[in-house]
Amino acid sequence: MRRSHEPISWSLFGAGGMLLAFIGPGLIVSTLLLAWLVQDPQALHATLSSGLQHPLARLAALAVIALPLYHTAHRLYHGLHDLHITGPTWLLGGFFYGGATALSALCALWLFSL
Amino acid sequence: MGTIELVATRYRPEQDVQPWEQRYTVPCSEDMSLLDALNYIKDELDPSLSHRWSCRMAICGSCGVMVNGEPKLSCKTFLRDYREAGVVQVRALDNLPVERDLVADISGVVEHIEAVKPWLIRHSTAPVDTAHTQTPEQMARYHAFSQCINCALCYAACPQFGRNPAFLGPAALTLAQRYNLDSRDEGSSERMPWLNAEEGVWSCTFVGYCSEVCPKDVDPASAINRGKVASDINYGVNLFRLLRGKSDA
Structure with missing residues (x-):
C-alpha cells in the first residue's frame, strides 16, 4: 500500500478550520463591527496598525489569513470530487492549493512591507 | 389490518439479463416489520423471492436492503412508517454486486474488514492467571465502535466506496480504530x-451518510476522522524518521 501524502493538505485544512472556529467570530467583531460602531474608527485603525508593527503580530495575521485559505482550497477541491466534477489532479490541485499558496505569498509580501 | 404495496427489485442471474421490478400486496399492521413482509411473500405469495435474514433483532446484520432508496435493516424497518408513502420499494444494497434478488454479495466488504486485523493483537505474553484488566474510561474510548455488526449498510451509503471499491470503507476503518484504541491491543503498527x-482514511471526504444509516449508532464517520x-x-513521526536517515515505516 502506498502511503498517502494527504496529511500535508489535511493538516493545513484542519489548522485553518480550528483557527476559524476559535477566533473567526472574534476577528469579525474586531475588524468589521468595531470599526463601524466605535466613535473614532481612525483611532482604532491606528491601534491595529501599530499592533501589526511587531513581526510576531504579522506572523499571526498571516496565519489567520493563510490557514483558512488552505482550509477553503481543501474543502473546495474535495467538494468538486463529491460533485463528480473531475479533472487532472495536477490541474485541480494546482488551481486550489496553488491558488491558496499564491494568495498567502501575496499576503505575506503585503504584511511584511507595512 | 390494511395492506401495503411492496415493490421488490428481482434479479435471477441464471434467467434475467437485467434487474426488474415485481409488485406484491402484503398485510400491514402496526407491529409488522419489512422482514415480516418479505417472509410473508416468501411463505405465502412467491417462494422464488430471495432475501437474506437470520436473527430478526438487529444483531446478525444480514438483512440489509435499500428501502425507498435508504440502506436499512429490514428487521428494524416497520411498514407503519411507509403507510403514507403507500409503497415500499426494496432492492439489494447499493454499491455491491447482486447475488440474487435482494441478496447483495458482501464478500468484498468482509475482505476489507479482515485486512485491518480486527482482533486483539498481543506481542507480549501475559501470565495465564492474570486478566487484561481495563478501566471504564479505557473501555469508553472504543466501546461505541465495537457495536458494529458488519451489516454493510454504511458501504451502501458511502459514495466514495461506490466510486472506488478499493476504498477500505467505513466499517473496516472503524474496526481498525476500535482495536487501535483498545488498551489491551499492541497491533496498531500492523494496522496503520x-x-x-490512499485507500485508507484519506479516501473519506466526510460526507457522513454512513453514520446516519448505521443501525447501531456506531458513527463510522467519527471513527474515520x-x-x-x-x-x-504517524505521517509526521515517519517524516522525522526519514530525516534522521531511518527507513520508511
Whole structure:
C-alpha cells in the first residue's frame, strides 16, 4: 500500500478550520463591527496598525489569513470530487492549493512591507 | 389490518439479463416489520423471492436492503412508517454486486474488514492467571465502535466506496480504530499502513451518510476522522524518521 501524502493538505485544512472556529467570530467583531460602531474608527485603525508593527503580530495575521485559505482550497477541491466534477489532479490541485499558496505569498509580501 | 404495496427489485442471474421490478400486496399492521413482509411473500405469495435474514433483532446484520432508496435493516424497518408513502420499494444494497434478488454479495466488504486485523493483537505474553484488566474510561474510548455488526449498510451509503471499491470503507476503518484504541491491543503498527494508504482514511471526504444509516449508532464517520488524526501524527513521526536517515515505516 502506498502511503498517502494527504496529511500535508489535511493538516493545513484542519489548522485553518480550528483557527476559524476559535477566533473567526472574534476577528469579525474586531475588524468589521468595531470599526463601524466605535466613535473614532481612525483611532482604532491606528491601534491595529501599530499592533501589526511587531513581526510576531504579522506572523499571526498571516496565519489567520493563510490557514483558512488552505482550509477553503481543501474543502473546495474535495467538494468538486463529491460533485463528480473531475479533472487532472495536477490541474485541480494546482488551481486550489496553488491558488491558496499564491494568495498567502501575496499576503505575506503585503504584511511584511507595512 | 390494511395492506401495503411492496415493490421488490428481482434479479435471477441464471434467467434475467437485467434487474426488474415485481409488485406484491402484503398485510400491514402496526407491529409488522419489512422482514415480516418479505417472509410473508416468501411463505405465502412467491417462494422464488430471495432475501437474506437470520436473527430478526438487529444483531446478525444480514438483512440489509435499500428501502425507498435508504440502506436499512429490514428487521428494524416497520411498514407503519411507509403507510403514507403507500409503497415500499426494496432492492439489494447499493454499491455491491447482486447475488440474487435482494441478496447483495458482501464478500468484498468482509475482505476489507479482515485486512485491518480486527482482533486483539498481543506481542507480549501475559501470565495465564492474570486478566487484561481495563478501566471504564479505557473501555469508553472504543466501546461505541465495537457495536458494529458488519451489516454493510454504511458501504451502501458511502459514495466514495461506490466510486472506488478499493476504498477500505467505513466499517473496516472503524474496526481498525476500535482495536487501535483498545488498551489491551499492541497491533496498531500492523494496522496503520492500511489507515495511512490512499485507500485508507484519506479516501473519506466526510460526507457522513454512513453514520446516519448505521443501525447501531456506531458513527463510522467519527471513527474515520479520528483515524485521520492518528494517520496525520504517524505521517509526521515517519517524516522525522526519514530525516534522521531511518527507513520508511
